[in-house]
Amino acid sequence: xxxxxxxxxxxxxxxxxxxxxxxxxxxxxxxxxxxxxxxxxxxxxxxxxxxxxxxxxxxxxxxxxxxxxxxxxxxxxxxxxxxxxxxxxxxxxxxxxxxxxxxxxxxxxxxxxxxxxxxxxxxxxxxxxxxxxxxxxxxxxxxxxxxxxxxxxx
Numbered sequence: 106x107x108x109x110x111x112x113x114x115x116x117x118x119x120x121x122x123x124x125x126x127x128x129x130x131x132x133x134x135x136x137x138x139x140x141x142x143x144x145x146x147x148x149x150x151x152x153x154x155x156x157x158x159x160x161x162x163x164x165x166x167x168x169x170x171x172x173x174x175x176x177x178x179x180x181x182x183x184x185x186x187x188x189x190x191x192x193x194x195x196x197x198x199x200x201x202x203x204x205x206x207x208x209x210x211x212x213x214x215x216x217x218x219x220x221x222x223x224x225x226x227x228x229x230x231x232x233x234x235x236x237x238x239x240x241x242x243x244x245x246x247x248x249x250x251x252x253x254x255x256x257x258x259x
Contacts, residue, residue, distance in 0.1 A: 106228045118214030125152040140232030144198035154180040167197035182208040203256035217256040
């Protein structure tokens with residue numbers, strides 16, 4: 106619900122960005138007419154595991170579209186995939202998929218890990234009334250559209 110940069114994964118939990126093994130940060134922006142219309146516009150994958158594979162890590166943006174189909178990329182025992190999406194009205198966004206967080210052998214921080222979600226999930230004051238009225242509203246022929254980040258522990 107909160108626009109801005111959010112740490113989705115930080116391994117090990119509590120480690121600084123400079124010393125992390127894996128850090129995934131996404132830039133969420135409110136696009137469209139609804140307060141709940143939050144979309145990832147950038148995803149950055151950094152940390153020593155990412156930098157071993159590619160100098161300065163991996164950086165994804167809605168403005169940079171891959172010609173190839175998205176592929177899973179392994180970082181230690183964790184696998185990530187970033188997929189481009191487009192709403193029915195043409196807004197571009199990114200989705201993040203993560204596998205095997207439970208196999209990593211370290212505590213996992215970030216919004217997809219064990220960190221507190223309260224700040225990121227709190228609606229801004231300007232949206233409080235609008236969200237109450239729009240609860241359960243659907244668009245695009247019944248399908249809700251928004252960026253997602255999905256993680257599995259298995």
